[in-house]
Amino acid sequence: MLFKNNYNYKYPKKDEYQLNCTSSNMNITCPANYPPTTYNLNFKSNETCPEYFRWIHEDLKIWKENGITREMVESLEDKGTHFRLVIVNGIAYVKQYGKAYQTRDTNSFWGILQLLKLYPGRLPDLDLVFQCEDLPAIKKHDYKGTKATFAPPQFHFCGDDSSYDIVFPDWSYWGWPEINIKPWVPLLKDIKEANPMKNWTSREPYAFWKGNLHNGPRRQLNKCNSTNDWSTVIVKQDWREKEAFRNSDLSKQCTHRYKLYMEGISWSVSEKYILACDSMTILINPKYYDFFTRSLIPMVHYWPANPDNLCQSIKFAVDWGNKNTHKAQEIGKAGSKFIFDQMKMENVYDYMFHLLNEYAKLLKYRPTIPEGAIELCSEKFSCSPMGLEATFKQETMVNGPSKHGPCKLPSPYDPNTLEAIIDRNSKIKQVVEMWEKEIEVANLP
Structure with missing residues (x-):
């Protein structure tokens, strides 16, 4: 039996390679x-x-x-x-x-x-x-x-x-069969088709996260799981329960204005799926990076949140976005555009x-x-x-x-440029933390 690729990649169109599974x-x-x-x-x-x-x-x-x-x-x-x-x-x-x-x-x-x-x-x-x-x-x-x-x-x-x-x-770019996640090409296509089905302003005005709460700092997310108090919706999905993933479809999880990304033991493959949603991604200050995330810019591609003040920081981001809907939408669109344009x-x-x-x-x-x-x-x-x-x-x-x-490999960063990039991102995060503290002080009795 000979198999061939069913997905229409940009590059090869001919079936010059076929599997010899006779x-x-x-x-x-x-x-x-x-x-x-x-x-x-x-x-x-x-x-x-x-x-x-x-x-x-x-x-x-x-x-x-x-x-x-x-x-x-x-x-x-x-x-x-x-x-x-x-x-x-x-x-x-x-x-x-x-x-x-x-x-x-x-x-x-x-x-x-x-x-x-x-x-x-x-x-x-x-x-x-x-x-x-x-x-x-x-x-x-x-x-x-x-x-x-x-x-x-x-x-x-x-x-x-x-x-x-x-x-x-x-590994997940070629699919993650154990939890029913499609390979990157068809999954990205599904998300792109699903995004406009619910435009940003008609989405739920909360921050959404779904995944495994057992690992590392994610345990703290349970404290924030109150729509009324923290404007956050946390859905637990246990890795060990295979049936939980049977009907899990990432393309149908883009129904909230805000999506949360939080590391578990380390970085998570979920980051690229979350960014693709058109929702404003709230990144809870990640320690780890994969091959593309170091080029994401805070307040351009995502909103930076503070894990030391987790629930309050998420709520501040949601409240800010609901008061500044145009700017929040821009951040969501920029993150999604980065994925669709640069992560082919x-x-x-x-x-x-x-x-x-x-x-x-x-x-x-x-x-x-x-x-x-x-x-x-x-x-x-x-x-x-x-x-x-x-x-x-x-x-x-x-x-x-x-x-x-x-594609042609660009030249290395010179030390001054690299230092400027790191300094820029750090200062943007400091500004957001300053905004949060100002609100906290204003709300003191």
Whole structure:
């Protein structure tokens, strides 16, 4: 049986790649000619990548001077990492150290395989180690001063200011079958179609949040769950109850003027879904970031809220928005526009391409296939009868090679510009906190 991609991506239109899931291949072996590498490599794009691609340079900066050695990569093997991925001559191999939670690892394999199909022969040989847990693990305090250049280069879904983890797009762009979340392309389409069905002014004038309340600081949200007192609607959804997600549809959760984003143990994949809603996103001062969120601007793309004064801070944002509906609407639209314009799937793939390409330039050795590694190909993840997981993979399979190159990677930030960006965002948040305090003082008896 041959499968093909059902979603109309911007890039390949031809079904040049098809899965060989015939009965004669039930042992799921990789095709001998996989992946093809004979395509013209001279295609270039005239389009410059979005601004957030500049963070690639920041994430790799500490290794620019001395590079990355094989010993640094292999030192991560016994430190709780999940897999080592090597690309040699356009073919991906993986050595698994431990099974990640749900499909975090297999979806990451899948995404990289699709990238190799999209830009066959364009990625150099590389060797990396990936960790799929919630929290960044390469702590800066363990590599102070000159030791920083010897920090092991670990890829991860998120980072923070106290870690050196290299941030990579998360697994959910190819779907999250365990909780019934579609892949990014069809889900974004559903949200875009649903947004105008209830215009902003006719939406419920409250802040809405739905999710798991067991993790980290989210427990505090229970205190704010009173529509009348705090203008907040909190809906608990337990990760452990699979039936709770059967009828859960993210495209139907954009019915409030305000949407809350709050971290759990660390960053959450929900941030991109919340921002896409046209509602004014209230971001409760996140500590962690993923690959694009560092380019979001407070009071432009979202409203910054203070976790130290949580319920009052959320209520202040809602009250302000209900009194300044035009401005609140603008913030909601700007956040949504950022997602729809800059977070297209082709940009996700291009970010992966540039990050891996820039990383490969830092390697001081020639990557080789490690002992115990297995070859990866699409058939190994899509031919078995795995229900929704296999369906999502079949639906997100890249049909053929891109007829143009990836977008052009913008130059690194110069130190003054980067400092100015950080200073600007900090000052905006301070202004909002000042407004909140003024209201508190005015309301004192």
